[in-house]
Amino acid sequence: MLLAAVKASDILNVIWVSLVAGVFVTAAFSFVVLGGARSAEARRNGQGGAALWGGVAAVAFLLFAGVVVYGVHVMLAKS
Amino acid sequence: MESDVVLWIVVGTALAFDFTNGFHDTANAIATSISTRAMGPRVAVTLAAALNFVGAFLSLKVAATIASGIVDADLITPPIVFAGLIGAIAWNLATWYFGLPSSSSHALIGGVVGAAFAAAGSKAVLGDGLLEKVVIPALVAPVLAMLVAGVAILVAYRIVGRQHPSTVSRGFRLGQIISGSLFSLSHGTNDAQKTMGIIFLALVANGNLQASDDIPTWVVISAATAIALGTYVGGWRIIRTMGSRIIKMDPAQGFAAQGVGAAVILSASHVGFPLSTTHVISGAIMGAGAAKRVSAVRWGVAGNIVVAWVLTLPASAMVGGATYGVTRLFGTGPAGPIVVSVVVVALLLWALARRAVTGSTLTAEG
Numbered sequence: 001m002l003l004a005a006v007k008a009s010d011i012l013n014v015i016w017v018s019l020v021a022g023v024f025v026t027a028a029f030s031f032v033v034l035g036g037a038r039s040a041e042a043r044r045n046g047q048g049g050a051a052l053w054g055g056v057a058a059v060a061f062l063l064f065a066g067v068v069v070y071g072v073h074v075m076l077a078k079s
Numbered sequence: 080m081e082s083d084v085v086l087w088i089v090v091g092t093a094l095a096f097d098f099t100n101g102f103h104d105t106a107n108a109i110a111t112s113i114s115t116r117a118m119g120p121r122v123a124v125t126l127a128a129a130l131n132f133v134g135a136f137l138s139l140k141v142a143a144t145i146a147s148g149i150v151d152a153d154l155i156t157p158p159i160v161f162a163g164l165i166g167a168i169a170w171n172l173a174t175w176y177f178g179l180p181s182s183s184s185h186a187l188i189g190g191v192v193g194a195a196f197a198a199a200g201s202k203a204v205l206g207d208g209l210l211e212k213v214v215i216p217a218l219v220a221p222v223l224a225m226l227v228a229g230v231a232i233l234v235a236y237r238i239v240g241r242q243h244p245s246t247v248s249r250g251f252r253l254g255q256i257i258s259g260s261l262f263s264l265s266h267g268t269n270d271a272q273k274t275m276g277i278i279f280l281a282l283v284a285n286g287n288l289q290a291s292d293d294i295p296t297w298v299v300i301s302a303a304t305a306i307a308l309g310t311y312v313g314g315w316r317i318i319r320t321m322g323s324r325i326i327k328m329d330p331a332q333g334f335a336a337q338g339v340g341a342a343v344i345l346s347a348s349h350v351g352f353p354l355s356t357t358h359v360i361s362g363a364i365m366g367a368g369a370a371k372r373v374s375a376v377r378w379g380v381a382g383n384i385v386v387a388w389v390l391t392l393p394a395s396a397m398v399g400g401a402t403y404g405v406t407r408l409f410g411t412g413p414a415g416p417i418v419v420s421v422v423v424v425a426l427l428l429w430a431l432a433r434r435a436v437t438g439s440t441l442t443a444e445g
Contacts, residue, residue: 010352014219014354015223017347019230022346
């Protein structure tokens with residue numbers, strides 16, 4: 001009866017979009033943290049790979065920032 | 080002349096509701112950031128207030144027509160809106176007093192539903208709309224946010240698991256500043272619009288504006304200012320509940336809760352199924368805690384919050400309906416709203432004076 005009031009497809013859409021977006025944004029920022037930490041550690045110890053991990057952090061940050069910008073776009077596009 | 084008096088009382092009450100809305104919902108954006116020390120309390124509320132103010136200017140579509148599709152719009156009059164606002168303000172203050180996060184939107188809808196019911200009977204309330212726009216979202220929001228935050232924090236721990244805890248904490252604290260800012264901006268855009276919509280409709284109903292007119296600048300500025308001031312004052316009791324009484328969170332959990340909260344709210348909004356910010360962030364905090372350890376969540380506190388959510392609609396409806404009944408005792412003119420306003424202001428001043436005497440004022444530091 002509850003589901004009859006709202007289309008079940010709407011709820012399913014909300015669930016999967018939220019799941020993907022929520023996990024993606026958390027994972028993206030986690031890679032920023034991981035890349036930053038590994039890059040700093042490699043530099044500190046004079047090991048190779050600092051640039052590579054720095055690159056991982058930068059790419060992950062760009063993805064994260066992209067989601068934030070898209071979020072602001074969704075906010076502004078609401079009718 | 081008489082209708083002008085009622086109009087300005089409705090405008091003042093709408094701005095008072097807007098203030099309590101900001102005050103009540105500050106916790107949604109900043110409780111986790113304060114709890115994990117991503118930001119100091121004053122910096123957090125200042126940033127949140129500024130972004131709520133800016134957010135109010137970002138979108139000026141009067142989409143948030145009050146209780147639209149839930150009560151019969153043809154039956155809504157300024158005294159009903161006034162009584163509904165009093166119901167919502169009363170519920171916001173009561174839940175703040177007990178430190179319980181609850182939805183300001185649902186309180187407003189409840190207040191208006193109660194007042195409309197008292198004015199015109201059951202035909203004024205659209206049951207399907209209530210189910211679709213309030214009941215189902217209230218069931219979906221916390222469960223969904225809890226689930227997504229639970230998965231997200233496990234993914235985050237998996238990714239950063241072997242790094243030094245202090246480095247990880249520092250990183251996630253930075254992320255919390257971004258996710259908290261997005262939350263505040265979104266709140267200003269969403270919730271200040273509700274007040275603008277109420278004032279705009281009152282101006283149209285009173286004949287001061289046409290429905291096709293733009294929202295006057297003074298309405299935008301006053302609504303933005305009221306929600307920003309409310310946010311700056313901060314509902315510290317609720318901030319404590321959300322920041323440290325549900326779970327003791329680490330910065331990764333704080334970020335996951337905020338990030339998932341923002342993602343769920345914006346995703347739901349994107350697919351046309353808006354959810355309560357309060358329900359989402361509360362569910363996300365519980366999910367981020369329970370995924371680490373189920374016993375990490377203080378389920379007693381969580382249960383009290385759920386009880387507050389269940390009571391929001393009926394309690395604010397009862398106050399809204401009773402307020403409408405009292406205003407009608409004084410006829411259909413402005414006397415009723417004036418008397419109720421004076422009584423409410425006197426009660427608030429008495430409560431403030433009492434708090435000052437007992438020295439129980441809660442502050443950011445207290």
